[in-house]
Amino acid sequence: MKRKIEQKLLEWKDKSDRMPLIINGARQVGKTYILREFGYRYYKNVVYINLEINYAVASYFTETISPEKIIRYLEATVGEEIVPGQTLIILDEIQSCERALTSLKYFCEDAPEFHIVAAGSLLGVAINRQNYSFPVGKVETITLYPFDFEEFLFAMNEELLIKEIKRCFDGMEPMPEGLHKKAIELYRMYLIIGGMPACINAFNKNKKLLDVPNIQKEILDNYIADMAKYSSNTESVKIRACYNSIPTQLAKDNKKFQYKVVQKGGSASVFGVSIEWLSLAGVVLKCQKIEHAFEPIAVYADLSSFKLYMGDVGLLGLKSGISHQSILSGDGNIFVGAMTENYVAQELTAKGYNIFYWSSEHSAELDFVIQKENRIYGVEVKKGEHTKSKSLGVFSQKYGDAIPIRVSSKNFGMTDKVKAVPLYAVFCI
Known part of the structure; x- marks a missing residue:
């Protein structure tokens, strides 16, 4: 592989x-x-x-x-x-x-x-x-992170599709419709299977999605066992509670991690060490809020505000209990939006980016902000083809030098200086 x-x-x-x-x-x-x-x-x-x-x-x-x-x-x-x-x-x-x-x-x-x-x-x-x-x-x-979507396509023997995706990204020209639909279908399969090698192997063996959940459950069980092995009994309970709360945290309109969701009256003083443990373990991805999108963006981080994503989107799907049918059918289920955002966080992290999000005082919030060399990119994520949102516009107006990208189910293209990048091409960013 x-x-x-x-x-x-x-x-x-x-x-x-x-x-x-x-x-x-x-x-x-x-x-x-x-x-x-x-x-x-x-x-x-x-x-x-x-x-x-x-x-x-x-x-x-x-x-x-x-x-x-x-x-x-x-x-x-x-x-x-x-x-x-x-x-x-x-x-x-x-x-x-x-x-x-x-x-x-x-x-x-x-x-x-x-x-x-x-x-x-x-x-x-x-x-x-x-x-x-x-x-x-x-x-x-x-x-080393789980397989990103490009590596998943390699495992599916789709090298020619990868080349076409990269070509269309470089030229910002639409993929042929048949290939676009094929890539979207493979992306939705990836949301279910995720990037864990054992899960990809299990699917490749019989081409059945039903073989995947048992492997994912075993991986989650091993994570839980590690929590007990590498921490005290008291701390492992807190770590597990934080980890188990992630699907609920991501299902909220405001995806900022809230300690009160973990436990009534919860606070950073109670659960802060547990969050750090999960982050160091590599089983969660931490996305810090930034107050300004200037280079270098890391120095403008608000250390008290962050979002947590699962390290693997397939494990998030299993942990949430969402059905395979809801994921494969498209953008009808609300929680698919949370999974889509988690997927983008995973792809950007695997690419080597430190991930941040931006929010304005007027309630506009942009899903991701990244820095590539000396350029700032604002990334808005949509699960389907409906891409109306004011957040990217507000961000672009405030930070005119930043490059705006909208990730969705839509094909490649440029609209009002905004790059439209299909969900299957995030690995190209």
Whole structure:
């Protein structure tokens, strides 16, 4: 299954000043799979160690973090020679072994010739550092997200459709109607399946959407198990309550996260740490409000106001209980609008953007504002073809240099300087 991260891995492999690499990301987004495939494809051999289940290797790191001794020990353990430049060392679930995380600093300083990559859930790497410091400045980090829609199309063997979407986006010219309808149908399927590799595999096996929910439920159960594993009993209850409230939060007209929805009388002092936990875990996406859309937009963030989206739109669909029929039929169901917004948040985040939203004092609110180099983009999201809204107009009038984009079910086009981008082409922005 083709992933865009492969190009970044190749760039890392070929660097002259290469440092150990950490792949972050939520559980089950495909970190282990992509690293092993990358190793088998571009190296002579791969030494793979799962530190969560290989207690012998994990315990050895408590004895020493000398790269020379670790390499000798790993060679003896796996029965293979580790050759610089020819062997890829993969330390999986590194969050379960703090000393292994610390050892990466010494691989960087004393043994840079070895190609070593670590994988771990974002929450583990971020939180499970009680005794040893994170090797800041001594490692490179990349975050892997669920499949975005372009990667989903690759998995569906739709490479030619991807090329056509990109061509039409670049020229802002309409897609042929037949292809436009096909792309919209695939987009609606993506809303149901989402971007988790196991869900895409399950669908590809029999081409049945009915096979997907059981996989999604298992993933959600694993997330809940992590909440208990990586936090205290009291905190895990709060984390779960915040997580369970997201569909309700997104169903509101005002999608700003409200603590009172989680619990009557709830506040940032009670649930703030829980929100941070979910964000660091990679299972939610945080979209901060900005007060002004000037470059750099991040400095104008209102830290007290934000929206939370699920890290995967397919999991949101399952958690909300919306039927597959409602999603496939189009824009009739109100909650499809929330799912559409979540999808766009997911696509923009996977593209590398920090996501913000803007609201005026006169109740106009724009779904997303992003910065690309020195340009500001205002993005309005609509679930169907009905695109009437004053928010983008108010934003454009106030910030004339910003580039306005309207994402909807409509085909490509330009109207009053507003770029019309179909929902299936958000990965092009």
